[in-house]
Amino acid sequence: MDSVTQMVLGAAVAGFVAGRKCSPKILLAGAALGTLPDLDVMLSYGDPVSDMVKHRGFSHSLFVLLPFSLLLSWLWQKWRPTRFSFAHLWLLVAACLLTHPILDAFTAYGTQLFWPITTPIAISSVFIIDPFYTVPLLLMLIASLLWRDRMAKLCGAGLAVSSLYLVWSLVAVNVIEQRVEQQLEGTPMAGQPVFITPTPFNTVLWRIVVKGEDHYLEGLSSLVDSDTHIEFIEKPLGAWPEGIDSDYQQMLAHFTSGFMKYEQRQDELVVTDLRLGMADYMPFQFALASQDQSGNWSVIPPVRLESQSVRLKHIPTLWLRVLGNQDIDANLCHISECPSIGETARR
Template sequence: MDSVTQAALGAAVAGVVAGRQCSPKVLLAGAALGTLPDLDVLIRYGDPVSDMVKHRGFSHSLLVLLPFSLLLTWLWQKIRPSQNGLSFNRLWLLIAGCLMTHPLLDAFTAYGTQLLWPLPVSVAVSSIFIIDPLYTVPLVVMVLASLLWRRKMAKLCGIGLAISGCYLLWSVVALNIVESRVEQQLANTPLAERPVFITPTPANTVLWRIVVLDGETYWEGLTSLLDSDPTIDFIAKERGQWPWDEKPKHLQMLEQFTHQFVKYEQDGDALLATDLRLGIVDYLPFRFVLAHQTAEGSWMAEHPVQLESPNVRPKHLPALWLRLLGNQDINADLCHVKECPLPPLKSGV
């Protein structure tokens, strides 16, 4: 999630744990602790693919943050033993809560979070977008309100956590509804056993994007919980294949990170790989040049280069809003049907 959300979450957690000892300084400390795991973005691993794959790694691991919180608690008690007003156990619970709720929230997004690093386990529930005001606003409002009504700081922070927590729970319920809808439609079709990826579109949990892998093709569709007709109009798009027998290590890293949800394409003499999970329709921000073709026609791996993200076309913003409200007539405009080689997939194909 974004830094504002994580700071607000950390402040709210700190306020609840501190209870009567809550103060503006406690909220500020909680906000700082809540954003601390994301400082790993300052680490450069040598190339954009490694930076992407290794983000949310050791700094988001519960196996690292738990002992780190104990260390911070011990240091704070040793440096300022009489100025925090909290027992060692309460202070440890506060620090651990602020640090560990950060990766736990991140795990609900589509990116993937290595909660058990160094074990090769990445958790991505994919029920909430990386920026969702409906989750963030209750936290921010209640934290700010607690600064005005200081006698009720802990209570107000708790209310913010409860509202946002209910919204997060709803996102999981909504994901299950969409998963059931997709499963029913793909049953008895050639795509019944194909890998499926489902994620909410930006800043909401009503309109969802579905991607289904099908060899050198992938099918993409949008479905809204407000649709009168639950049938999803899937559009077939070219996924391509890697034309070189050898797979560079960066491509292997990307395929493992995305669970094979990668698009391959050749642009001139360059070979590109694109993460199909993150983004929407043709606005896929994680596109990398991984190899180029020599004058002799052979392929050669090169240092990965991330391409600039395509600009969102203004006309698509109101279209997305209308699609969220259940207008299924604009699917073609959003999915660029003219670029698709195959007709929409219907249940029973």
């Protein structure tokens, strides 16, 4: 999740665990602890593919954060004695640290909760920025600063609301999963790998990717659609050239669970993570191979390519689709052809 969300989550967790000993300083400490695991973004692993697949790695591992929380609690109590017992202080620190990667695991990017086992956990039921999760926590934190005698209870209330929202997201993605399964039943794509993820800032409109042998299907489904039939668009997957091996291609295949496409652009082969982004807004694209004049492919050092920038005029169109307007296909059309809000209204 975004840094603001992790800060308010850490602060709320610290306030709730602190109980009657809660204070503004405890909330501030919780906010700092809540963002600590994301400091791994400052690390460079030498190439853009490694930077992607190793983010949310050791710094988000339960096996690392648990002993680290013990060390951090011991140092805190030694250098700045508090009113907390060591057990209470450790519980506070551990809770702030561990809730960070657990929340991240609900996103599509994935989190290596059990590093050094490098398989990412990606429940993919919330978008990386979701105000419906963050705002209740933020409001309760503000209220706790105004009514300090109720700090812990207000922080607990914020956590309860945000946790219920996560539960709701699991229910919502299950509804979409059932729709997809029913629609694909009896078709050649039945039983093929499916990836479902929420569109930006909500858990109502969902993007679906169904991966076949040489093509994939992409579609949208909103929980408020009057017609639950999903209009899929078929797109080519492409293929990695035979006869050459790339560690980077294998790293991406493992990280994405195979949800990636291959596309030749001039003399380069571009690999795109299909799970993250939508339409032409695909943020993780890498050039991994080049073709010579004889048509032979060779591996090159990975280069991350720039994605198209999000156009503000398309955001209202997306929200109309969230509300169930199935005449809009903001996810699957090409960006240059995607109608703006005014064009949609005239249709």
